[in-house]
Amino acid sequence: MQAAQLIAHGAPGKFELRDLPAPKPAPDEVIVQVQSCGLNHLDLWLESGSLPIHVQLPRTPGGEIAGRIVELGAAVTNWHTGDEVAIQSNIFCGECEFCRRGEESLCLRGQLLGIQRDGGFAELVGVPARTLVRLPEGVDFDTAAALTLAGSTAMHMLTNRTQVSAGEWVLAIAGASGVGSAAIQIAKQLGARVISTGSTDAKRQLAGSLGAEFVIDSNDPAWPAEVRRLTGKRGVDLVVEHVGGDVLLKAFECLARGGAIVTCGATAGREVSLNLWPFFVKQQRLIGSYGRNRADIQATLEWAAAGKLKPVIDSIYPLAETAQAFAHLRSRTALGKVLIEPYEPVSESD
Ligand SMILES: [Zn+2]
The missing domain is CATH 3.90.180.10 (Medium-chain alcohol dehydrogenases, catalytic domain)
Known part of the structure; x- marks a missing residue:
């Protein structure tokens, strides 16, 4: 599968489009075919190497993911291939005191998708099934990718x-x-x-x-x-x-x-x-306020389905133009979200 990987920090950083082996799901994971993935300031911090957390390169960035499940781990029972999902990018353990009361954004063992493990600027991504949120009827992949991280942050x-x-x-x-x-x-x-x-x-x-x-x-x-x-x-x-x-x-x-x-x-x-x-x-x-809980993502997407919350999309790039998408966000001229569609042909771009 194709993945846009950051191989050296900087502003701009160095990206490479690489052909990587398809990820295999751990028992509690699913593989999601990434239809759309939003860029965020977090990605720019990753790119420039200015996050106060350790990052190992090469890394596939991208935390604001919408896509379709294509493979289930052996222990995953409540999801099916073909299900359309968004992903909680604060990967949470599901077991600590905060996770048990639904405050996943306070998780003691939290991991950031696209920062501490490979994210969505790739055709496929593997994530724990507990991080999935089902897309409501009428919410398309670009809408979900434009709201799942930043929109749900505001909701939180x-x-x-x-x-x-x-x-x-x-x-x-x-x-x-x-x-x-x-x-x-x-x-x-x-x-x-x-x-x-x-x-x-x-x-x-x-x-x-x-x-x-x-x-x-x-x-x-x-x-x-x-x-x-x-x-x-x-x-x-x-x-x-x-x-x-x-x-x-x-x-x-x-x-x-x-x-x-x-x-x-x-x-x-x-x-x-x-x-x-x-x-x-x-x-x-x-x-x-830090990140969001799955309940915030659910509310965000339900509001989008009800027409109460509209995504503002500036531009959509193909995976091969990931570096250009980063440059556009860095330029501070984007009016709304910059998205990458790893699986779809490009429909518009600037
Ligand atoms: Zn936890």
């Missing part, structure tokens, strides 16, 4: 790590990104009034079309003042943050008394210096 942030009540103000940072575009739609469906940010006209327009009531130019260093102005100086109840660094600190300037910031990323910096005085005086909360 807004419905598991925090709650949103009707009429509350929610600020979704970077509304044209995978997490941001889903966060706008989910918060809106939950009855919130949504403000978002974007660095270009096209990105701001996209955020507006997804349901953000106001979209602010994030190039203006005074953008938090605009959030305060729009909310009558009150600030927002919740910030969905996934950029980190200075953006996280600016998010505090946008936050109402008693408000919360939920954060799942640190592309712009992992270390910040926080003034604790206003933080506790205003009784605010900073909430970490």
Whole structure:
């Protein structure tokens, strides 16, 4: 089978399209024929070698997978070949105290698909059957691949790590990104009034079309003042943050008394210096969020089937153009998801 493997770190890293032996399933695993696989910032960190975890090269990246089961391990009973599935890319053990209560994203023995084991930029991938989520009727492979990781991350942030009540103000940072575009739609469906940010006209327009009531130019260093102005100086109840660094600190300037910031990323910096005085005086909360549970993926795909959550797809590449797909995501010009279709002929690309 063909696989796009990272053989040397860098920005750009070095990729090679390789012909590898087809994976064989362990007793508790299935083999999935990958129809579509989304790219994420996580893949760029893998590419550049900047993850704070050990990575062994060569590695087949890709964690946001949708496909069809083609082979079952000997002990797999509740799935069939031909079943259409998405995959929980936080590979969880299923046995630790956190897994037993459905909090797979807290698993003590978690492994990242496409980082610590080979992922979906390949025609075939082997994964434990417990990580599978069935695609609902009417959700195609590209839709699933565009929502399974980033969309379900937003679902986890807004419905598991925090709650949103009707009429509350929610600020979704970077509304044209995978997490941001889903966060706008989910918060809106939950009855919130949504403000978002974007660095270009096209990105701001996209955020507006997804349901953000106001979209602010994030190039203006005074953008938090605009959030305060729009909310009558009150600030927002919740910030969905996934950029980190200075953006996280600016998010505090946008936050109402008693408000919360939920954060799942640190592309712009992992270390910040926080003034604790206003933080506790205003009784605010900073909430970490990591990955998702299978329940979040299920909810995400069900919302997609019901038309409540739409994927935003920028472009689709064939497997042979994996390096170009990475370059496009790295350029920060993508409007929505960049997908790779390992098994299908290319239908569009830029
Ligand atoms: Zn576990």
